[in-house]
Amino acid sequence: MIRTIWALMQKEFHQVIxxxxxxxxxxxxxxxxxLLLGYTANTDVKLIYTAFYDFDQxxxxxxxxxxxxxxxxxxxxxxxxxxxxxxxxxxxxKFNAVMVIxxxxxKNIQWGKPGKVGFMVDGTNANSASIALGYANIITSxxxxxxxGFASPVSLGGKILYNPEAKSVYFMVPGIVxxxxxxxxxxxxxxxxVREREIGTLEQxxxxxxxxxxxxxxxxxxFALIGFLEMSIALAFGIIWFKIPFVGSWPLLYGLSFLFLxxxxxxxxxxxxxxxxxxxxxxxxxFFSLFALMTSGFxxxxxxxxxxxxxxxxxxxxxxxxxxxxxxxxxxxxxxxLYPEVAAMVIFGLVVxxxxxxxFSKRVK
Amino acid sequence: xxxxxVAHLNKTYGSLRAVKDFxxxxxxxxxxxxxxxxGAGKTSIFRAICGLIEYDSGEIRIAGYDTSxxxxxxxxxxxxxxxxxxxxxxxxxxxNLYFYAGIFGLKRHQFNEKKKLLYQFSxxxxxxxxxxxxxxxxxxxxxxxxxxxxxxxxxxxxxEPTTGVDPLSRRQFWDILKHLKKDGSTIVxxxxxxxxxxxxxxxxxxHQGTKLAEGTPDELIRLFSGRVYLAKVQPTTERMEKLExxxxxxxxxxxxxxxxxxxxxxxxxxFYGQLELxxxxxxxxxxxxxxxxxxxxxLMGD
Numbered sequence: 001m002i003r004t005i006w007a008l009m010q011k012e013f014h015q016v017i018x019x020x021x022x023x024x025x026x027x028x029x030x031x032x033x034x035l036l037l038g039y040t041a042n043t044d045v046k047l048i049y050t051a052f053y054d055f056d057q058x059x060x061x062x063x064x065x066x067x068x069x070x071x072x073x074x075x076x077x078x079x080x081x082x083x084x085x086x087x088x089x090x091x092x093x094k095f096n097a098v099m100v101i102x103x104x105x106x107k108n109i110q111w112g113k114p115g116k117v118g119f120m121v122d123g124t125n126a127n128s129a130s131i132a133l134g135y136a137n138i139i140t141s142x143x144x145x146x147x148x149g150f151a152s153p154v155s156l157g158g159k160i161l162y163n164p165e166a167k168s169v170y171f172m173v174p175g176i177v178x179x180x181x182x183x184x185x186x187x188x189x190x191x192x193x194v195r196e197r198e199i200g201t202l203e204q205x206x207x208x209x210x211x212x213x214x215x216x217x218x219x220x221x222x223f224a225l226i227g228f229l230e231m232s233i234a235l236a237f238g239i240i241w242f243k244i245p246f247v248g249s250w251p252l253l254y255g256l257s258f259l260f261l262x263x264x265x266x267x268x269x270x271x272x273x274x275x276x277x278x279x280x281x282x283x284x285x286x287f288f289s290l291f292a293l294m295t296s297g298f299x300x301x302x303x304x305x306x307x308x309x310x311x312x313x314x315x316x317x318x319x320x321x322x323x324x325x326x327x328x329x330x331x332x333x334x335x336x337x338l339y340p341e342v343a344a345m346v347i348f349g350l351v352v353x354x355x356x357x358x359x360f361s362k363r364v365k
Numbered sequence: 366x367x368x369x370x371v372a373h374l375n376k377t378y379g380s381l382r383a384v385k386d387f388x389x390x391x392x393x394x395x396x397x398x399x400x401x402x403x404g405a406g407k408t409s410i411f412r413a414i415c416g417l418i419e420y421d422s423g424e425i426r427i428a429g430y431d432t433s434x435x436x437x438x439x440x441x442x443x444x445x446x447x448x449x450x451x452x453x454x455x456x457x458x459x460x461n462l463y464f465y466a467g468i469f470g471l472k473r474h475q476f477n478e479k480k481k482l483l484y485q486f487s488x489x490x491x492x493x494x495x496x497x498x499x500x501x502x503x504x505x506x507x508x509x510x511x512x513x514x515x516x517x518x519x520x521x522x523x524x525e526p527t528t529g530v531d532p533l534s535r536r537q538f539w540d541i542l543k544h545l546k547k548d549g550s551t552i553v554x555x556x557x558x559x560x561x562x563x564x565x566x567x568x569x570x571x572h573q574g575t576k577l578a579e580g581t582p583d584e585l586i587r588l589f590s591g592r593v594y595l596a597k598v599q600p601t602t603e604r605m606e607k608l609e610x611x612x613x614x615x616x617x618x619x620x621x622x623x624x625x626x627x628x629x630x631x632x633x634x635x636f637y638g639q640l641e642l643x644x645x646x647x648x649x650x651x652x653x654x655x656x657x658x659x660x661x662x663x664l665m666g667d
Contacts, residue, residue, distance in 0.1 A: 003467060003470050007463075008468070011453065011464045015453065018455045018496075019455060199454065200447060204451045206416070209437070209440040
């Protein structure tokens with residue numbers, strides 16, 4: 001049995017190494033993906049180009065503006081566009097925000113009345129707009145304290161934990177690692193089985209004394225190993241290149257990844273039992289990956305997804321694994337803390353893997 | 366004791382009866398050929414024997430074991446070569462052999478010994494590093510046979526191993542088979558080529574899922590009950606159409622000439638007269654001894 005599995009594994013590795021295009025697809029593409037996503041899927045909001053229309057032109061209004069421009073977030077954009085045509089500036093991307101300080105700003109404040117300021121943000125990207133608005137609020141309340149000399153009734157001492165600079169790359173790389181492991185193990189397993197059926201060698205194998213468990217193990221172990229290798233490369237790259245702080249436990253991460261593989265390999269085997277050609281297998285895997293990715297919280301927090309669709313995310317194994325990977329890497333989460341996700345992984349793994357295993361065994365008989 | 370016994374085998378695909386109450390047996394040290402055109406049901410019979418399809422009814426035994434109940438015991442004894450080339454195209458000749466050796470549990474030194482032997486008869490040694498995909502049709506079939514032989518099977522099931530292979534390679538392939546049967550192997554081979562019947566020990570002519578005839582090549586030739594004539598003219602389409610219209614004769618292309626079979630009750634004068642009308646004079650017609658294809662055509666016509 002072990003000799004048979006070993007023979008299959010060797011053959012599988014030979015085939016992977018032989019296929020130059022596949023080899024590049026497996027090892028180079030993910031790194032490019034990592035690099036691209038690490039830089040482009042950037043939700044950090046910095047450099048908000050702002051046009052300030054100061055009609056008050058007082059000491060106070062200038063100080064207010066200065067409190068914005070001293071930080072990293074707001075950059076002053078001088079604009080000769082009249083205020084009434086400010087929308088033109090947004091359209092031409094001259095600036096992303098406009099602040100209007102009316103003539104009675106400082107007078108109102110001196111008289112104890114609220115100094116009203118207009119602030120408009122380009123909402124094309126809703127996410128960065130709300131972040132910009134948030135920054136503006138914070139700066140304004142700090143300014144209020146300074147001017148009035150009184151402390152506001154409530155003063156919020158905010159601090160962002162685990163990712164104090166709110167760098168999105170810290171968040172994206174663990175997500176990419178989880179995604180890679182899913183796609184690679186599922187797709188490669190599925191393709192390897194379907195290819196074998198397509199060229200007719202599966203039938204040939206059925207006439208040999210090979211047992212179904214040996215056949216399946218020989219098929220999935222190589223791709224599980226490749227999955228782990230890729231995950232390690234991506235992690236190393238993330239840590240060395242993007243300087244991701246890895247605060248958790250390596251054994252725990254790999255242990256739980258191993259657990260997760262039962263689900264992805266199971267899905268791969270399942271797809272191989274329902275499709276006939278490699279193209280169909282490719283399409284099926286792509287569809288599954290897309291679903292898994294969209295509802296995993298990789299790009300958008302699950303809480304932002306409409307309630308009715310949120311229920312769908314519960315049947316997505318990647319959702320749990322995403323939380324596990326991010327939890328371990330960023331927060332150093334322990335097994336106790338991840339208990340619900342681990343339980344979900346166990347259930348998914350058991351159900352999906354055994355179901356696919358049985359289905360595959362029946363199909364080859 | 367026969368190594369392969371098939372009794373009352375039936376297989377249908379929907380409303381199509383691919384195999385109808387088929388019986389045969391193959392003995393040790395014998396090459397049995399199943400001959401018939403495409404769609405005759407040969408592959409279905411092979412796949413049923415190799416446990417790859419379920420059949421409707423019948424009994425198949427290999428080395429005395431019932432294939433439906435004791436197939437695990439049969440697997441180590443059975444070498445199967447399917448119709449379509451099914452090796453790993455991206456692996457080299459040697460890697461393909463090594464893989465099957467591993468699947469059958471051969472140890473390294475056993476593999477090396479076996480490999481030497483297989484290279485000897487297949488002549489694949491110079492190509493051991495070449496990828497299977499880059500082999501010629503004949504070499505592919507030799508490699509496929511080598512893979513099927515890696516575990517010294519006593520029963521070989523070869524489904525159309527020489528289809529699409531050049532004449533020289535076909536000849537070489539049959540030489541290998543003849544060599545193998547000397548070791549006492551049972552070889553069942555299917556083929557669409559009538560001329561390969563003469564190379565087998567026994568043959569079964571298969572048509573539309575039934576057995577038309579069975580016997581040694583000589584016995585089969587003797588089955589032919591009529592006369593056959595060779596007309597030494599080009600079998601042009603026009604000429605063949607003319608011949609087709611003549612009542613009481615059957616004709617077929619035979620290389621660059623024509624084979625003509627008169628009906629048994631046809632008189633010689635009537636036969637020559639009819640042909641003369643079709644533009645084939647008596648001077649270019651001569652009686653010949655029938656070949657196996659003639660027999661096949663006659664049996665199919667009955």
